[in-house]
Amino acid sequence: MTGSSRQTHGYVSRRRALTSTGTLDSRESRLLEGAESLSFLFDREGNLRCPVGVVLMLEGTLDPADAWISVKTQFASPEVHVWIVGLLKYVKKRYISDLEVSDEGEYWETGDIRILRDKMDFINRKIDQIASGLSSSRFGDVAGLSAEEIASRIGQILLEHKPDPPKTDGLE
Numbered sequence: 001m002t003g004s005s006r007q008t009h010g011y012v013s014r015r016r017a018l019t020s021t022g023t024l025d026s027r028e029s030r031l032l033e034g035a036e037s038l039s040f041l042f043d044r045e046g047n048l049r050c051p052v053g054v055v056l057m058l059e060g061t062l063d064p065a066d067a068w069i070s071v072k073t074q075f076a077s078p079e080v081h082v083w084i085v086g087l088l089k090y091v092k093k094r095y096i097s098d099l100e101v102s103d104e105g106e107y108w109e110t111g112d113i114r115i116l117r118d119k120m121d122f123i124n125r126k127i128d129q130i131a132s133g134l135s136s137s138r139f140g141d142v143a144g145l146s147a148e149e150i151a152s153r154i155g156q157i158l159l160e161h162k163p164d165p166p167k168t169d170g171l172e
Contacts, residue, residue, distance in 0.1 A: 035084065039051075
């Protein structure tokens, strides 16, 4: 999911927080193909955390209030995104009543797979357009160019592919 989740406050029993150590069978692992791993790790106070975030908080470079966890489903199917949202809704209902989820695909908020598909299709089209624009045949030879000149070329290509808003079939 191109979104994030965090627990902002409250208590989660470490004994009740997803204690299963089972593994996915091949059918289940194919279901999640294309998505990043989604981990549920808790600190001593019961806050949902990611390992990198914990390190950054210990270094003092990340405020715990800004420590979101995320899972990217950009290269997964909409069905995988829906499955992950369903899992998060279950976790919210059963374990973390104050779980906050920010879902760029808007499926968490709307439950509308058409909006999710439109947003995912939009992002995929833009990625394809930018990749095409940055291909060596269109981008040109960069040998001898400074970093600023290369950045300027990339900026021009991105302006040529300025995004249109995603289609939502008239739904807001």
